[in-house]
Amino acid sequence: MPSAHPQLVSVKLEKLHPTQITVGKEEVALKRREWEKLSKKARTTALSQHWFPAISGPGGLHYIVDHHHFGLALIEEEVKLVSLLVLKDLSFIEPAHFWTVMDHHQWVHPYDANGLRCNFDAIPRRLEQLQDDPYRSLAGELRRAGGYAKDVTPFSEFLWADFFRSRITREMLEQHFTKAMAKAMKLAGSQDARYLPGWTGVIAS
Structure with missing residues (x-):
């Protein structure tokens, strides 16, 4: 029987499967810069204390449901092994129904770099294949600057990215980031x- 309790396992980072189509590549670059500042001992400690939340899927594959940016940064830094916190075992589900169940639990975000929903087969099989969405980078930078609060809503940064997508031109974003x-x-x-999740404005009376 599948375990009902979260389990910790050690896996090869290159074997992890994403549950989204895009990341903000500037976010990935930031995490690489933070990683590069750490000593060897600090890196070992960081890896031992960090768990990628994941779902076990058909064929024994592991699908991470968060921390895609950090995972991609670690791959680019040639890290080999990481720890997973397996939230649920869905390995017994028929492959044809797997993504439907994932979608029901809000464990998948099948939207491309234009904010358009795609078929589940558009989700990359490797973290290195994730597309760049500069609006996701903007949303991450804005949160760090205090524009909105961190929120537990699944894929909350992508909701903010989509909000800006129709209000800030890509030209401004790529050529005049400070203005954006x-x-x-x-x-x-x-x-x-x-x-939007984490909104810190004032409700109009």
Whole structure:
């Protein structure tokens, strides 16, 4: 019988499967810079204390449901082994139903770099194949700058990325990032953003 309790396992990082299509490559670069500042001992400690939340899927494959940016950064830093916290064992489910169950639990985000929902088969099989979504990088930078609060809502940063996608041009984002950040900060406190997780604006009376 599948275990009902989370389990810790050690796996090869290159064997992990993503549950989303995109990442913010600037976010990945930031995590690489943070990693490079750590001593060898500090890196060992960081890895021993970090668990990638994952689901066991058909064929014994492991699908991580968070920390894709850190995982990709570690791959680029040539880290080989990581620890997984297996949240649920779905290895017994028929492959044809696996992604439907994942979607029901909000463990998958099948949206591309344009914010459009795709078929589940568009999800890459390797972390290295994740697409770049610069709006996801903007959302991450804005959160660190205090534009909104960290929230436990699944894929909350992607909701913010989609909010900015229709309000900030890609040209501004890629060529005038400081201006894009200033505009994003203003938008983040607006009433239009009040439905988003972590919103810290003021409700209009």
